[in-house]
Amino acid sequence: MPTAPAAGSVGLAETQRVVLFTQDDPLVLQSGATLGPVEVAYETYGTLNAEASNGVFICHALTGDAHAAGHTGDPSRPGWWDTLIGPGKPVDTDRFFVICANLLGGCQGTTGPSSTDPTTGTPYGLRFPIFTISDLVTVHRALLRHLGVTRLMAAIGGSVGGMQVLQWALDHPEDLHAGMMVCATGRLSAQNIAFSAVAREAILRDPDFNGGDYYDTPKHPDMGLSLARMIAHITYLSEESMRHKFGRRIQDADEPRHNFGVDFQVESYLQYQGESFLKRFDANSYLYLTRVMDYFDPFADPVAAAERLRHVTTRFLVLSFDTDWRFDTAHSREVVRTLQASRVPVTFREIESPWGHDSFLLVVPEYHRTVAAFLGRMEQEAVNGARHARTPGEDVAA
Amino acid sequence: MRPDLALVAGMVPAGARVLDLGCGDGALLEYLIRADGCDGHGVEISTDGFHACIDRGVPVVQGDIDDGLGDFESGSFDVVVLSQTLQATRRPAFVLQEMMRVAPAGIVSFPNFGHWHIRLGLLVRGRMPSSRLLPFAWHETPNIHMCTIRDFEELIRSEGLRTTARVPLNIAGGRAPARVERRPNLLAAGAVYRLEPGG
Numbered sequence: 001m002p003t004a005p006a007a008g009s010v011g012l013a014e015t016q017r018v019v020l021f022t023q024d025d026p027l028v029l030q031s032g033a034t035l036g037p038v039e040v041a042y043e044t045y046g047t048l049n050a051e052a053s054n055g056v057f058i059c060h061a062l063t064g065d066a067h068a069a070g071h072t073g074d075p076s077r078p079g080w081w082d083t084l085i086g087p088g089k090p091v092d093t094d095r096f097f098v099i100c101a102n103l104l105g106g107c108q109g110t111t112g113p114s115s116t117d118p119t120t121g122t123p124y125g126l127r128f129p130i131f132t133i134s135d136l137v138t139v140h141r142a143l144l145r146h147l148g149v150t151r152l153m154a155a156i157g158g159s160v161g162g163m164q165v166l167q168w169a170l171d172h173p174e175d176l177h178a179g180m181m182v183c184a185t186g187r188l189s190a191q192n193i194a195f196s197a198v199a200r201e202a203i204l205r206d207p208d209f210n211g212g213d214y215y216d217t218p219k220h221p222d223m224g225l226s227l228a229r230m231i232a233h234i235t236y237l238s239e240e241s242m243r244h245k246f247g248r249r250i251q252d253a254d255e256p257r258h259n260f261g262v263d264f265q266v267e268s269y270l271q272y273q274g275e276s277f278l279k280r281f282d283a284n285s286y287l288y289l290t291r292v293m294d295y296f297d298p299f300a301d302p303v304a305a306a307e308r309l310r311h312v313t314t315r316f317l318v319l320s321f322d323t324d325w326r327f328d329t330a331h332s333r334e335v336v337r338t339l340q341a342s343r344v345p346v347t348f349r350e351i352e353s354p355w356g357h358d359s360f361l362l363v364v365p366e367y368h369r370t371v372a373a374f375l376g377r378m379e380q381e382a383v384n385g386a387r388h389a390r391t392p393g394e395d396v397a398a
Numbered sequence: 399m400r401p402d403l404a405l406v407a408g409m410v411p412a413g414a415r416v417l418d419l420g421c422g423d424g425a426l427l428e429y430l431i432r433a434d435g436c437d438g439h440g441v442e443i444s445t446d447g448f449h450a451c452i453d454r455g456v457p458v459v460q461g462d463i464d465d466g467l468g469d470f471e472s473g474s475f476d477v478v479v480l481s482q483t484l485q486a487t488r489r490p491a492f493v494l495q496e497m498m499r500v501a502p503a504g505i506v507s508f509p510n511f512g513h514w515h516i517r518l519g520l521l522v523r524g525r526m527p528s529s530r531l532l533p534f535a536w537h538e539t540p541n542i543h544m545c546t547i548r549d550f551e552e553l554i555r556s557e558g559l560r561t562t563a564r565v566p567l568n569i570a571g572g573r574a575p576a577r578v579e580r581r582p583n584l585l586a587a588g589a590v591y592r593l594e595p596g597g
Contacts, residue, residue, distance in 0.1 A: 376453070
């Protein structure tokens, strides 16, 4: 590696790309629609062991990307989950082979609405097929096959990343020894959907949206996308963290200006968040990925859910934060209750943190302690072959 | 394993779905899971105990059982264990109700405040009891709802529960000799009960 890694950092990381589905061998979506080619951007950290048993898959949240850890040239700009992933960190790259891929429908290297539709030669826009959380998992699995991993020690994710972990365990429990869901949910509430609906409206009503076909026009729906981000960002912070960060302080002045411009620091911050988001995100991807979340409801039919859960042997860790109101602890508790009722081994803890939904990205020592303990135990079971609790549907002799 | 836990384990049928409330470091559950093929799950309030359970591979929820067992569906277990924990709850009757909601049988063990040793200590020394089962000073003890065997049996009746097994404990937490059975409230240092609905 050309640069010496900083302490606890995986150092220089390189995003790789692979075509996992082609036009001739397309991805078959849950809806029956097909999509090809599908290219996936991903990064890996650490080394896959000889038994290929130490794989940890990172499922990213709504606006994340493949670059979870390390840096791509500037060590002061680490990956989005660098707090958790690295040598000696809870997701220890000295022990685990860590994989993170940009989501299907995203806009940071993996095929999405901004990719070229081979049948027209122009970007898909809203002609990109509607997909589901299960379809995201299908693509993750194709990447694992490419990397020579058949069973993961763990899949972990925060927010919609956790939703992928849950769906993965339901669809293919044999893939996952363990699953970890942080700040996640088994279904969005009406309030959750309402916030996403307003964010989407901001994009759809932007005069430059042009029915999703804005890629070749001089103007993009920047106003709508930045507004969407500003709305969402409010839900990622707790009231306490906003009070702490901004209070009622005035931006660049001692006295309020008493006009309709940006006056309070919180306004300036939101505007910055909205604008900087434009550099890295695509409005159509935002529409698709938030919609995927809205429709996610794996336990909608309790009888069918119980039947599927009977076959789930994945060991779960579910974590929530007490000030998260995007997906508050009640969301996690509902998942725990449902898993537990079907005898799926699940460990749960609500962690104190003032930082709201964003806590899962930050250094909260008690959070990291629990993640490290859980993955340490899962390593003993999945990598070192320690005996573990038997669950129904599992071969006792295994 | 502690002798009183071994007695509790002896009351849990092999292969049962067991919930252990106040499971501590998960030693009982680990034993039940490994040796008896049980489906074990714990609830523990302390952060150190919670992590000790993770280290043992025992599924555990961190929580305060005084807040109820909302994380668990009614009837989702075969048996619920409340081992040396009842006296540390704020709402013992509510905890018993919640236990019997999530399972058709409960196993409860507790130190007996009516034990002659405690009575004598109060009478002679005029001091709050201190023993291996009750190691804390009065001002720092988590045991805020001590009871005697007689008190407990009265609570059981008023909660509409019946005793299907009772094992008196000696001072070391093991099974007390048979003669203790005649006057358990005076002679037993503690007891393990197996409870079912129906007074």
